[in-house]
Amino acid sequence: xxxxxxxxxxxxxxxxxxxxxxxxxxxxxxxxxxxxxxxxxxxxxxxxxxxxxxxxxxxxxxxxxxxxxxxxxxxxxxxxxxxxxxxxxxxxxxxxxxxxxxxxxxxxxxxxxxxxxxxxxxxxxxxxxxxxxxxxxxxxxxxxxxxxxxxxxxxxxxxxxxxxxxxxxxxxxxxxxxxxxxxxxxxxxxxxxxxxxxxxxxxxxxxxxxxxxxxxxxxxxxxxxxxxxxxxxxxxxxxxxxxxxxxxxxxxxxxxxxxxxxxxxxxxxxxxxxxxxxxxxxxxxxxxxxxxxxxxxxxxxxxxxxxxxxxxxxxxxxxxxxxxxxxxxxxxxxxxxxxxxxxxxxxxxxxxxxxxxxxxxxxxxxxxxxxxxxxxxxxxxxxxxxxxxxxxxxxxxxxxxxxxxxxxxxxxxxxxxxxxxxxxxxxxxxxxxxxxxxxxxxxxxxxxxxxxxxxxxxxxxxxxxxxxxxxxxxxxxxxxxxxxxxxxxxxxxxxxxxxxxxxxxxxxxxxxxxxxxxxxxxxxxxxxxxxxxxxxxxxxxxxxxxxxxxxxxxxxxxxxxxxxxxxxxxxxxxxxxxxxxxxxxxxxxxxxxxxxxxxxxxxxxxxxxxxxxxxxxx
Ligand code: BES
Ligand code: ZN
Numbered sequence: 357x358x359x360x361x362x363x364x365x366x367x368x369x370x371x372x373x374x375x376x377x378x379x380x381x382x383x384x385x386x387x388x389x390x391x392x393x394x395x396x397x398x399x400x401x402x403x404x405x406x407x408x409x410x411x412x413x414x415x416x417x418x419x420x421x422x423x424x425x426x427x428x429x430x431x432x433x434x435x436x437x438x439x440x441x442x443x444x445x446x447x448x449x450x451x452x453x454x455x456x457x458x459x460x461x462x463x464x465x466x467x468x469x470x471x472x473x474x475x476x477x478x479x480x481x482x483x484x485x486x487x488x489x490x491x492x493x494x495x496x497x498x499x500x501x502x503x504x505x506x507x508x509x510x511x512x513x514x515x516x517x518x519x520x521x522x523x524x525x526x527x528x529x530x531x532x533x534x535x536x537x538x539x540x541x542x543x544x545x546x547x548x549x550x551x552x553x554x555x556x557x558x559x560x561x562x563x564x565x566x567x568x569x570x571x572x573x574x575x576x577x578x579x580x581x582x583x584x585x586x587x588x589x590x591x592x593x594x595x596x597x598x599x600x601x602x603x604x605x606x607x608x609x610x611x612x613x614x615x616x617x618x619x620x621x622x623x624x625x626x627x628x629x630x631x632x633x634x635x636x637x638x639x640x641x642x643x644x645x646x647x648x649x650x651x652x653x654x655x656x657x658x659x660x661x662x663x664x665x666x667x668x669x670x671x672x673x674x675x676x677x678x679x680x681x682x683x684x685x686x687x688x689x690x691x692x693x694x695x696x697x698x699x700x701x702x703x704x705x706x707x708x709x710x711x712x713x714x715x716x717x718x719x720x721x722x723x724x725x726x727x728x729x730x731x732x733x734x735x736x737x738x739x740x741x742x743x744x745x746x747x748x749x750x751x752x753x754x755x756x757x758x759x760x761x762x763x764x765x766x767x768x769x770x771x772x773x774x775x776x777x778x779x780x781x782x783x784x785x786x787x788x789x790x791x792x793x794x795x796x797x798x799x800x801x802x803x804x805x806x807x808x809x810x811x812x813x814x815x816x817x818x819x820x821x822x823x824x825x826x827x828x829x830x831x832x833x834x835x836x837x838x839x840x841x842x843x844x845x846x847x848x849x850x851x852x853x854x855x856x857x858x859x860x861x862x863x864x865x866x867x868x869x870x871x872x873x874x875x876x877x878x879x880x881x882x883x884x885x886x887x888x889x890x891x892x893x894x895x896x897x898x899x900x901x902x903x904x905x906x907x908x909x910x911x912x913x914x915x916x917x918x919x920x921x922x923x924x925x926x927x928x929x930x931x932x933x934x935x936x937x938x939x940x941x942x943x944x945x946x947x948x949x950x951x952x953x954x955x956x957x958x959x960x961x962x963x964x965x966x967x968x969x970x971x972x973x974x
Contacts, residue, residue: 387530387793389684390744391517392437393460393469394526399427399434401526402570406537410547410580412508415496418486421523423533430476436483437520437527439467440491445484446472452482465747467520483524493518495638495962502581502636503597503654507545509581509636511651513644513964516685516748519573530683530791532570539563541580548595548633550577550646555585555593567647569627570789572681577646579633588612596634600654604634607657607664610706614668617705622675622698622781626788630674632667638928640962642666645673645695653929655898662864663899665703665715672698675784683793685748689739690797693760697768700761713836714865716761720834721872723758723827732826739763739822740794749964762831763821769832770815771805779805794822839869846873855885862890864897871903883913893919902932909939909946925957930965937972947973 394400401423408419425434438459446457460469472481487494497509512522520527539547543561546554551567586605587593589612596604615630632650634657643666644651650670656663676694696719704712730737736751739759743751768776783800798818806813820828848857862870867890874882887893892904893916901923908916924936940950954973958966 387683389528389530391466391685391748392526392528392531393435393466394437394528394531395435396526396528396531398429398431399425399474400531401425401434401533404523404525404533404535404537406523406535406539408537409540410510410542410578412496412510412542415489415494416486417491417494417522420482420484421525422480422482423525424480425474425478427474427476427478432474432476434472434474434478434481435526436470436472436524437467437517438470438485438524439465439518439520440488441470441521441524442486442488443470443483443524444486447482447484448474448478449480455481465517465749470524485524487522490963491521492963492967493521497581497636497638501638501960503599504582507582509579509597511579511581511635511639512577513640513651513962514576515574515644516688516751517574518964519576522578523573523576525573525576527573528684529572529574529681532572532681532789532791534570535565535567535576537565539565539578539580544582545580546583546595547578547580548583548649549579550575550649552628553595553631553649569647571647571678572791575645575647575678577644577649577651579635579651581636583633585631591615591629593629593631594634595631595649596654597636600634600657603657603659604632604654607659607661608632608634608667610661610664611667611671613706614671614702617702618668618671618675618698620705621701621777622784625674626679627674630671632670637926638960638962638965640928640930640964642929642931643670645670645677647674647678655927655929655932658864658897658899660864660897662897665699665707665711668702668706669695669699672702679789680784680787681791683791683796685743685751686741687792687794688741688748688751689756689760690792690794692756693739693758693764696757696761697764710836710838711865713834714838714863714869716765717834717836717839718865718868718872719754719758719761723754723762726754726758727827734825737825737827749968759821759827762827763818766821766828766831767801767805767816767818770812775805798822838863838866842866842869843873846870850875855882855889858889864899867892867895867897867900868903871900871907874907878907878911880911880913883908883911884915887915892916898927898929898932902936906935906939909936910942921953924953925960928961928965930968933961933965933969934972937969941972 403424405422408417410417446455447453448455455473457472462468493512493514495511499505499507502509517527519525541547541561546557547563549565551565554563582597583595584598584601585593585595586601592611592615594605594608615625619625627648629648632652634652634654637654639653642653656666672695676698677691682688682690700712700716727737737755741751845857895901905916905920937950940946951973
C-alpha cells in the first residue's frame with residue numbers, strides 16, 4: 357500500500373506532462389512568469405464573471421470574482437495572485453459549495469499566492485473578496501481633485517502587476533480570459549471598463565460589461581466618475597468629465613483617421629469600438645492601452661493637437677500588446693518597441709514624414725542620453741530584460757521603447773518596408789490573441805524573414821540588439837531637416853546674441869528640440885530672452901512645460917519657479933514628475949524645496965507615481 361501511495365505523485369506528474377500541451381496553449385509553455393504565483397500548467401482561468409460594488413465612502417471595492425477554469429492536469433488546486441485583498445469565502449460551482457483556500461506569505465510587490473482547493477470536475481471558482489483602502493492599482497479622487505469639482509472619481513491602473521490588488525486573478529500576461537462584469541456605483545456616476553461600454557449614465561447606477569476577446573489581466577480596467585461621451589465618428593469617441601469633454605473631443609478629432617491608417621498597415625482592428633477616456637490629471641501615465649477604451653492623461657490636450665501621437669501609440673497597442681502580448685515582463689520590449697514603431701508609422705500616415713522624423717530623432721536622442729546615464733555595459737540596457745526579484749515597473753524605460761524601435765527600424769531598412777510590412781502582418785495574424793516570448797519572435801523572424809541568409813543576418817545582427825547591453829551602431833541614421841535648420845539658428849544666436857534670429861513660431865517638436873539643445877552654460881539672460889519670445893514658462897503645452905521647468909531648476913531660473921510648483925501639484929504623470937524631482941534634489945536647497953512641494957502634492961498622486969518619487973526624495 358505504501359508503495360502504491362508513493363507512486364501516485366509520479367503518475368500525477370506524468371499526467372501533467374502528457375496533458376499540458378493543447379489545453380494550456382494560451383499560456384506560454386515551459387516559461388515560468390517570475391512575477392506571478394499562478395501555475396497555469398496545473399489549472400488555468402478562461403473566463404471571468406465579475407460582480408462588484410464600488411464604494412466611495414469607504415474607498416473599497418467588494419464583491420465576487422467567478423472564474424471559469426480548466427483543469428487539464430486533473431489536480432486539486434488552482435493558484436491565483438492576490439495582494440492586499442481580504443478573501444472572505446471561496447466556493448465552487450453554480451451552487452457555491454464552500455471550499456478551503458490558503459493565502460501564502462506576503463511578498464513585496466508580488467503579494468500572496470491564493471491557493472484554492474478544487475476537484476477534477478471543478479469548472480467554476482467563486483472568490484468573495486474586498487479590496488483594501490490602499491489598493492495600489494486604484495486611485496480615489498475627492499471632488500476637489502477633479503476638473504468639475506463636484507463629484508468623486510476613481511480609476512484603476514493594472515499594468516504591470518497591480519490587477520491583483522483589485523481582482524484576485526492569475527496575474528500573468530501569458531494567461532488570457534474573456535470577461536463579463538456587473539458594477540454597482542453611486543447613482544449619479546458613470547462606470548467604464550476595458551470592454552463594451554455604456555455611453556450614458558444608468559438611472560440605478562448598475563452597469564454591465566462584456567469583453568468577448570480573451571485578454572491578459574493587466575488589461576483589466578475600471579473608471580467611475582461624472583463622465584460623458586462624445587462621438588468622433590461611427591466607431592471612435594471620447595469620454596471625459598463634462599467640463600473637459602469639448603476640448604478633449606477637439607484635440608482627439610483624428611482618432612478615426614488614425615484607426616483607418618493603422619488598419620491599412622497591419623490589418624483590421626479586431627476590437628469593435630475604439631474610445632478614449634480622458635482622466636483627471638493625476639493619471640500616472642501618458643496613456644494606457646486598455647482594450648476598447650484607452651485611458652489617457654489630460655496633459656495631451658495642448659489645444660493644437662500637437663501631442664496626440666500618444667493616442668496613435670495606445671491605438672497601436674491594439675495590435676502590438678493587446679493582440680500579440682509579451683509572455684512576461686522580461687519581454688516587455690515586444691509590447692513597447694513594436695508599438696513605438698507602429699505609432700510612428702501611423703503618425704507618418706496621418707501627419708506626414710517630417711512630423712514622424714522629428715519624433716524619431718527626439719526619441720533616439722533620449723535613448724542615447726539614457727544609455728550614457730545607465731552605462732553602456734549595464735545589463736538593464738538589454739532588450740531581453742531580467743526583472744526577476746524586482747518590481748517590473750522598473751523596466752519602464754526608453755530601452756524597451758526606443759531601443760526596441762531602433763531594432764525594428766534596422767530590420768525595416770535591411771529588408772525594405774514592403775517586405776517588412778508583410779512580415780509584421782503575418783506575425784500579428786499568426787499570434788493573434790496569444791502571448792509570445794522574445795525567443796518565439798526571434799524564431800519567427802528567422803523562419804519568415806532571414807531564412808538562413810547569412811549576409812542579412814549580419815547586417816541586422818539581431819542577437820546583439822536583444823542580448824547585449826548598449827546601443828549597436830548599425831541602426832539607420834536619424835535626421836530631420838527641420839531640426840537641422842533649427843541647429844543653425846541656435847548657433848547663429850550663440851554667435852550674435854541676437855534672439856531675433858528666431859523669427860518664426862516654433863512647433864512643439866521644435867520647441868522640445870531647442871530646449872534640449874541649449875548650451876550647457878546658458879545664461880539667465882538668454883533664458884529670459886527665450887522666455888520672452890516663446891513664452892515657455894506660461895506654456896499650455898505639458899511637454900514643453902516639463903522640459904523647460906527641468907531646465908529652469910537646473911539653471912536656477914527663478915521666474916519659472918511658481919509655475920513649476922503649480923505643475924508639480926496639479927499633474928501626476930510620472931514621466932514629467934521624475935526628471936523634475938531628480939533635478940531638484942541635486943542641491944540641498946532644491947531638495948528642501950522639493951520636499952515642501954511634495955508634502956502638498958503627494959496626496960494628488962497615484963501610487964505608481966508616489967512610490968517612484970518616494971525613492972528620489974528619500
Ligand atoms: N502600456 C504603457 C504604459 C505602462 C507601461 C504602464 C508599463 C505600466 C507599465 C503605455 O502604452 C505607454 O507606453 N504610455 C506612454 C506613452 C507613450 C506615447 C510612450 C506614457 O505613459 O508615457
Ligand atoms: Zn505603450
